[in-house]
Amino acid sequence: MQKKSYWNETVSIPARNPLAGDISIDTVIIGGGMAGILTAFLLKKKGRECIVLEAERIGGGQTGCTTAKVTSQHNLIYADLIKTKGEVLARQYAQANEAAIREYESVIRQNKIDCDWKECPAYLYADRKKTELHNEYMAALHLGIPARWTEDTELPFRVEGALRFDAQARFHPIKFLKAVSDEVTVFENTKVIKVTDNGVETDKGNVQAANIVFACHYPFVNIPGYYFMRMYQERSYVLAVKGAPPLNGVYLGVDQDSLSLRTAGELLLIGGEGHRTGEDTCGGQYGKLKSAAARWWPDSKEAYRWSAQDCMTLDKVPYIGRYSRRKQNWFVATGFQKWGMTSSMVSAMILSDMITGEKNRHEEVFSPQRHIGQDAAGNVCKESGHTAVTLTKPSGLPEDKKEKVRTTRCSHLGCHLSWNPEEKTYECPCHGSRFDCRGRVIDGPAQKDITAGGGDE
Ligand SMILES: Cc1cc2nc3c(=O)[nH]c(=O)nc-3n(C[C@H](O)[C@H](O)[C@H](O)COP(=O)(O)OP(=O)(O)OC[C@H]3O[C@@H](n4cnc5c(N)ncnc54)[C@H](O)[C@@H]3O)c2cc1C
Structure with a gap:
């Protein structure tokens, strides 16, 4: 199901045929979002034969609903990474993301891609969390990131402080994806149902492959890997408004309930009101963004609204690398923490190197097999506890909604679903799967519908 956003509404990517029968290939990539398409693109540049299998349409997943800031400034992260992982790995994280921005520039320049790419500064701004932001500034300097502290911004409200990174960027992600996907073989409307040691089974045929890449946002094979834990x-949520003066920089507030801001064409994108998927049973998110728009940009008018979700890891770092020690030819790119533009490019660079047997100097910090610190290990227990509670306790589902679906348990691991009145969706608070009001899967890890009258519970 294609999600509606400004990006998807203004550019359409030509349809591709589904897989027709069985084939054999060096590498099969599951998922035609930014991560999957970029991985295929870089592998092809290295001379490897690969295909992408996409369950629906290219860019129809979270990539179509991003805000597409391209930056190594990932909220408050560097002070934390230095503390939990040490200076070497924290620097590796920063350098990998900076390298990703430079790689975007190079791909766009070399292929003459018209995707509204605009180099600009990125800012974090603070009101109450000025001390934390200043610590982040010191950490960034320590890692060699050319960061600056300022109190002056172009925002219509006063901030206590702002941290500026130069030479960051913003773009139109679907214009970019359209051009890049033109270079790779993609089969759309082809859903991977089973993954084996030497290939995948789909609803349209089987693919035999030496390497398998899970770029499907949330990996759906539970064991091995244990990503669900x-x-x-x-x-x-994102509100796109007309009539607000353009911003040169891209912005993110670090205080709770603050805003993410960027200009896109004649629109201002106002993002925020995040919550764990499955935990919004009251609604009102767009209303809050509308109030912010009315307060700070009183002449503005709503043009689009959309929402999306992303995978959050235990230690704030994506999982990019081997799926599991037990599966040497399975690879994964997930856990992008709402920073999937650079993280997708980092994934493509690391995975294409791993598959072609080259050493990548940034792979260690992202390894899914990495040691996680004590604090992060505590989060494993919290996650497992969350699953156990939601397995046994239904959360706030109105009686009249239950008739339309066969069950109100998630088809992934059986957790009780909650009802999101804002989006009119059933959502799993454990792992974030979503179903429309008739029970059709919108977002994984669930792969099976819960529609009334079909399949097993
Ligand atoms: C509101 C919001 C704003 C954001 N803004 C930014 C930003 O400004 N900058 C930034 O860097 N990041 C941002 N992000 C994060 C970024 O958008 C995501 O991390 C990124 O788009 C994820 O890309 P992906 O390729 O991993 O996933 P997707 O784009 O979701 O692609 C995965 C694809 O896999 C397919 N798939 C799933 N299962 C199967 C299967 N069984 N068989 C075949 N195909 C399958 C899906 O259909 C989908 O198309 C934002 C996220 C949110 C939620």
Whole structure:
């Protein structure tokens, strides 16, 4: 199901045929979002034969609903990474993301891609959390990031402080994806149902492959890998308004309930009101963004609204690398923490190197097999506890909604679903799967519908 956003509404990517029968290939990539398409693109550049299998349409997943800031400034992260992982790995994280921005520039320049790419500064701004933001500034300097502290911004409200990174960027993600996907073989409307040691089974045929890449946002094979115990999902909302003066920089507030801001064409994108998927049973998110728009940009008018979600890991770092020690030819790119533009490019660079047998100097910090610190290990227990509670306790589902679906348990691991009145969706608070009001899967890890009258419970 294609999600409606400004990006998807203004550019359409030509349809591709589904897989027709069985084939054999070097590498099969599951998922035609930013991560999957970029991985295929870089693998092809290295001379490897690969295909992408996409359950629905290219860019129809979370990539179509992003805000597409391209930055190594990932909220408050560097002070934390230095503390939990040490300076070497924290620097590796920063350098990998900076390298991703430079790689975007190079791909866009070399292929003459018209995607509204605009180099600009990125800012974090603070009101109450000025001390934390200043610590982040010191951490960034310590890691060699050319960061600056300022109190002056172009925002219509006063901030106590702002942290500026230069030479960051913003773009139109679907214009970019359209051009890049033109270079790779993609089969759309082809859903992977089973993954084996030497290939995948789909609803349209089987693919034999030496390497398998899970770029399907949330990996749906539970064992091995155990990603369901080490990730949850968070939703956020975007309001696109006309009539607000353009911003040169891209912005993110670090205080609770503050805003994410960027200009896109004649629109201002106002993002925020994030929550763990499955935990919004009251609604009102767009209303809050509308109030912010009315307060700070009183002449503005709503043009689009959309929402999306992303996978959050235990230690704030994506999982990019081997799926599991037990599966040497399975690879994964997930857990992007709402920073999937650079993280997708980092994934493509690391995974294409791993598959072609080259050493990548940034792979260690992202390894899914990495040691996680004590604090993060505590989060594993919290995640497992969350699953156990939601397995036994239904959460706030109105009686009249239950008739339309066969069950109100998630088809992934059986957790009780909650009803999101804002989106009119059933959502799993454990792992973030979502179903429309008739029970059709919108977002994984669930792969099976819960529609009334079909399949097993
Ligand atoms: C509101 C919001 C704003 C954001 N803004 C930014 C930002 O400004 N900058 C930034 O860097 N990041 C941002 N992000 C994060 C970024 O959008 C995501 O991390 C990124 O788009 C994820 O890309 P992906 O390729 O991993 O997933 P997706 O785009 O979801 O692609 C995965 C694809 O896999 C397919 N798939 C799933 N299961 C199967 C299967 N069984 N068989 C075949 N195909 C399958 C799906 O259909 C989907 O198309 C934001 C996230 C949110 C929620």
